[in-house]
Amino acid sequence: MTDELSITPQTIFQRRRHFIRQLLALGLCGQLGPVRAQEAAFDSNKCDSTLAADEPLTPEKSALHYNNYYEFSTNKEAVATLAQAFTLRPWELRVDGAVQRPLVLSLDDLAALPGVQRTYRLRCVEGWSMVLPWRGIPLADLLALAQPKSEAKFVRFIGTLRPAEMIGQRRPVLPWPYTEGLRLDEALHPLTLLATGLYDAPLSPQNGAPVRIVVPWKYAFKSIKAITRIELITEQPITSWNQTVPSEYGFYANVNPDVAHPRWSQKREVRIGELRKRPTLPFNGYACDVAHLYAGMDLQRDF
Ligand SMILES: Nc1nc2c(c(=O)[nH]1)N[C@H]1C(S)=C(S)[C@@H](COP(=O)(O)O)O[C@H]1N2
Ligand SMILES: [Mo]
Numbered sequence: 001m002t003d004e005l006s007i008t009p010q011t012i013f014q015r016r017r018h019f020i021r022q023l024l025a026l027g028l029c030g031q032l033g034p035v036r037a038q039e040a041a042f043d044s045n046k047c048d049s050t051l052a053a054d055e056p057l058t059p060e061k062s063a064l065h066y067n068n069y070y071e072f073s074t075n076k077e078a079v080a081t082l083a084q085a086f087t088l089r090p091w092e093l094r095v096d097g098a099v100q101r102p103l104v105l106s107l108d109d110l111a112a113l114p115g116v117q118r119t120y121r122l123r124c125v126e127g128w129s130m131v132l133p134w135r136g137i138p139l140a141d142l143l144a145l146a147q148p149k150s151e152a153k154f155v156r157f158i159g160t161l162r163p164a165e166m167i168g169q170r171r172p173v174l175p176w177p178y179t180e181g182l183r184l185d186e187a188l189h190p191l192t193l194l195a196t197g198l199y200d201a202p203l204s205p206q207n208g209a210p211v212r213i214v215v216p217w218k219y220a221f222k223s224i225k226a227i228t229r230i231e232l233i234t235e236q237p238i239t240s241w242n243q244t245v246p247s248e249y250g251f252y253a254n255v256n257p258d259v260a261h262p263r264w265s266q267k268r269e270v271r272i273g274e275l276r277k278r279p280t281l282p283f284n285g286y287a288c289d290v291a292h293l294y295a296g297m298d299l300q301r302d303f
Pocket of ligand 2: 125
């Protein structure tokens with residue numbers, strides 16, 4: 001955050017301070033206490049989630065021109081061009097459902113929350129992966145502001161429905177808007193990010209601007225782009241890919257080399273920019289951080 005503040009023009013800085021003062025007045029910043037403690041635990045915990053020396057960042061050009069984003073096209077190379085005309089402002093992100101304090105946030109409101117930078121592996125279910133430097137806010141921080149009620153057990157993320165701009169939505173490739181979901185404890189995990197930036201720049205439209213979810217231990221289809229609503233709910237939500245092909249795309253979709261996709265093995269992957277395949281790691285290399293969330297579950301059945 002400090003680096004961001006130091007380059008923020010004074011007026012924006014003051015507006016952010018005003019927003020944070022408003023949160024303080026509402027007694028909301030106090031809610032960040034326990035979550036921040038968790039964040040500190042994540043930073044200094046025993047899990048070594050750092051990337052191996054042979055895992056350099058994916059070239060920015062690849063991340064910006066090789067995209068799955070079916071609202072625009074099923075052709076990965078076509079998405080970047082088709083997404084350029086997507087209107088990013090004004091934007092409203094709602095956080096509602098089973099919460100004490102429903103929120104409607106603008107992009108300036110989001111920018112006022114303390115930000116983090118995280119470099120994560122992103123593993124597509126199709127068998128390729130990237131290493132991407134995100135900027136955003138821990139999703140737990142946002143959820144803490146909304147104060148989930150005790151009956152909230154799951155979170156539903158709703159993408160954008162705008163067929164006039166998203167020409168892929170004119171065909172029923174998936175149920176639109178693109179919808180994803182997490183169990184509440186997964187959504188609150190310190191690795192789960194609400195991303196607004198990539199490679200030290202605001203997110204590009206093709207990467208899910210203005211705001212997307214990133215869940216690095218799950219297949220990348222869970223990392224939903226261009227979200228407009230985060231709804232706290234009591235039951236497991238119906239999600240686009242799981243609803244469309246339940247035998248291939250589970251609700252949990254944890255990266256797992258031991259559970260094959262019905263049409264291909266998940267044991268190995270191609271890191272974009274590399275020639276040789278590398279082994280796929282359980283939970284995409286984040287097992288130490290997240291495996292405890294699934295203790296007692298049959299990960300072959302509940303994939
Ligand atoms: N709204 C939306 N989000 C989405 C998708 C999509 O089609 N629509 N594709 C998913 C898939 S399959 C992948 S691999 C990643 C790709 O993210 P990237 O283009 O930023 O690398 O976005 C995910 N999020
Ligand atoms: Mo994907």
